[in-house]
Amino acid sequence: MFQAPRPAQLPHLQTMLDNIGRNDADLAKFLDISASTLRKYRLKGQAPRSVMLALFWETVWGQSxxxxxxxxxxxxxxxxxxxxxxxxxxxxxxxxxxxxxxxxxxxxxxxxxxxxxx
Structure with missing residues (x-):
């Protein structure tokens, strides 16, 4: 059974980034994207689903x-x-x-x- 939450069930991008609490360079390296791309996602307040899911499983909600x-x-x-x-x-x-x-x-x-x- 697929356990990933639906898009409407995911926390907001900024909420997940705050929960993870790493700097942008570490997160960009973790996500295998550039730091500038992560800054663009942060400014828009949204990111592609794959990035959102990767971040979700690193938050306390995903681990829970x-x-x-x-x-x-x-x-x-x-x-x-x-x-x-x-x-x-x-x-x-x-x-x-x-x-x-x-x-x-x-x-x-x-x-x-x-x-x-x-």
């Missing part, structure tokens, strides 16, 4: 969104794991019960089916 997504995925995977462990235990009990019933009615044939799943 990524962290929230990671925590939610971890919780979901933990819950799935617990559910699957319960299913395995339930199926093991069913296999044991079937094995017991089979042992009661076993004829002693050499090729009797055996459910040894552990």
């Amino acid at each position: 969104a990524a962290n929230c997504h990671a925590v939610n995925n971890a919780r979901l995977n933990f819950t799935k794991n617990v559910m699957l462990q319960r299913q395995i235990q339930q199926m093991q009990k069913q296999i044991d019960r079937l094995q017991t019933e089979l042992d009661k009615s076993a004829t002693g044939a050499a090729n009797s089916p055996v459910f040894e799943v552990r």
